[in-house]
Amino acid sequence: MIRLVKDDITKLEVDAIVNAANETLLGGGGVDGAIHRAAGRELFKACLAIKEIEPGVRCLTGEAKITPGFNLPAKFVIHTVGPVFINGEQGEDWSLTKCYKNSLDLAVENNCKSIAFPCISTGVYGFPQQKAAEIAVREVKYFLNEHPDVDVVFCCFLDEDEEIYNELLNK
Numbered sequence: 001m002i003r004l005v006k007d008d009i010t011k012l013e014v015d016a017i018v019n020a021a022n023e024t025l026l027g028g029g030g031v032d033g034a035i036h037r038a039a040g041r042e043l044f045k046a047c048l049a050i051k052e053i054e055p056g057v058r059c060l061t062g063e064a065k066i067t068p069g070f071n072l073p074a075k076f077v078i079h080t081v082g083p084v085f086i087n088g089e090q091g092e093d094w095s096l097t098k099c100y101k102n103s104l105d106l107a108v109e110n111n112c113k114s115i116a117f118p119c120i121s122t123g124v125y126g127f128p129q130q131k132a133a134e135i136a137v138r139e140v141k142y143f144l145n146e147h148p149d150v151d152v153v154f155c156c157f158l159d160e161d162e163e164i165y166n167e168l169l170n171k
Helices: 030-039 041-048 092-109 129-146 159-169
Strands: 002-006 016-021 064-068 076-081 114-117 151-156
Touching (some): 002 159, 030 041, 041 064, 092 114
Parallel strands (some): 002 151, 016 114
16 A cells, blocks of 8 residues: 655654665764654664675665664664765666665565655755656555555655655545
8 A cells, every 4th residue: 555645754753764864874964864863863873884895885875774763663774875866877867766675675575565755866866756666666565466465655745755655645
């Protein structure tokens, strides 16, 4: 099942929320900062404990890592690094697709029956909102064909994002 909400993702009572993280996984702005603040210092420590792939990098673009949710209502936080949008010709669509695939796979591996996604890469990373939403909805619908028992929530912060997702989901 797919649900659309306009809310603060840190308040959702789901098994896992997805964090639109940066490569360090140590917090940042936007949804990443909000999740770190709401989860508490333990989230920072858990992310710090994730082995670096290279100096300062704990998660590559398109990949995903999981930690406990600590002070959040969600049991887990799935951290994924979305692509910075350059011109649409640098593999950005594929990288964003991988964010959804890898996050959903981690949710299944950890027996999550509900997962909430923010609008990945559409903030400071500059991914066009419409295109990002199309990728998100396509990948979730594809996933739900194989895993119909999982509840997926698209959590929008902006009115414009909510309108885009509402239109896509009601086609």
